[in-house]
Amino acid sequence: MRINKSIFLLVLVSTLIIGVSQVSGLSNESITAENNIKNAEICILTMSSLEIPTIRANESLQESLKLYDAQLLAEKQRKNYDYKLVNQYALEVCNLKEISIKAKDELNLFKESYESSANELDLSSLNVDYDKIIKSFEEERFEETLSLIDQGYISLSEAESSQTTLKLFYKTSTENIKYFFIENWRKIIIVLLAAIIVLTIFWRTLIRFRIRMKLYNLSLREKSINNLIKKMQFDYFRKKTLSETEYRVKLEKFKEMIRDIKRQIPALKEELIKIKKEEPKFKKSKIYKRK
Numbered sequence: 001m002r003i004n005k006s007i008f009l010l011v012l013v014s015t016l017i018i019g020v021s022q023v024s025g026l027s028n029e030s031i032t033a034e035n036n037i038k039n040a041e042i043c044i045l046t047m048s049s050l051e052i053p054t055i056r057a058n059e060s061l062q063e064s065l066k067l068y069d070a071q072l073l074a075e076k077q078r079k080n081y082d083y084k085l086v087n088q089y090a091l092e093v094c095n096l097k098e099i100s101i102k103a104k105d106e107l108n109l110f111k112e113s114y115e116s117s118a119n120e121l122d123l124s125s126l127n128v129d130y131d132k133i134i135k136s137f138e139e140e141r142f143e144e145t146l147s148l149i150d151q152g153y154i155s156l157s158e159a160e161s162s163q164t165t166l167k168l169f170y171k172t173s174t175e176n177i178k179y180f181f182i183e184n185w186r187k188i189i190i191v192l193l194a195a196i197i198v199l200t201i202f203w204r205t206l207i208r209f210r211i212r213m214k215l216y217n218l219s220l221r222e223k224s225i226n227n228l229i230k231k232m233q234f235d236y237f238r239k240k241t242l243s244e245t246e247y248r249v250k251l252e253k254f255k256e257m258i259r260d261i262k263r264q265i266p267a268l269k270e271e272l273i274k275i276k277k278e279e280p281k282f283k284k285s286k287i288y289k290r291k
């Protein structure tokens with residue numbers, strides 16, 4: 001097991017301090033503070049052995065040692081001294097140890113639950129929250145880690161519930177559709193064949209109808225544009241509400257639109273005539289076969 005050199009140094013310094021105080025016959029407050037510091041060092045060693053980050057704990061211990069040195073010197077010089085903050089920082093280390101161990105245990109359990117669920121469900125929506133939990137522990141915000149884990153379990157439960165419901169719905173729907181096709185495959189084939197026959201018979205009719213609708217819409221559009229031109233001319237020549245530049249620009253634009261419409265109409269009419277020419281041949285061939 002590897003232990004930081006800095007921790008060994010802290011233990012050594014603490015031991016020397018305790019030894020000096022015992023020889024010097026210092027106050028009970030001093031002895032209590034020494035014991036708290038010693039316990040704090042043991043707590044840090046425990047955290048380190050469990051591979052828990054100890055930067056925050058070491059900072060508190062360093063503060064405790066600094067304050068202890070100052071108060072010890074004051075006591076030896078028979079000045080006013082107070083070990084309250086020394087004890088506070090030292091006790092904070094061991095309190096941090098307890099919280100960090102709990103956070104580590106809870107984190108390990110949550111990781112197992114998360115990874116187990118991730119093997120069966122899509123938890124990509126929870127990745128950000130999961131990373132936040134890991135980061136809070138690595139940055140020694142152990143209290144926050146515990147809170148985030150509680151929220152993580154809630155989010156995990158909601159994800160599992162929603163996806164399980166979705167899977168059940170999908171499975172049920174798939175089975176129902178499969179059962180429907182098995183029970184009605186003959187009817188489905190008959191309907192499809194009938195639809196194909198109807199489309200084959202009326203295909204040209206549908207195409208002809210579509211072309212006529214296009215011609216009708218183009219005619220309406222041309223008529224609408226002509227009406228706009230007449231209104232624009234009235235506004236320009238009679239009412240004088242249009243400038244010459246605006247009139248010419250709009251007139252050219254409308255004329256271009258009409259030319260575009262007139263280019264489309266002959267092609268559509270030609271396509272319509274082609275379809276009409278093909279139909280009599282089809283009818284004659286049927287009459288010939290009957291004879």
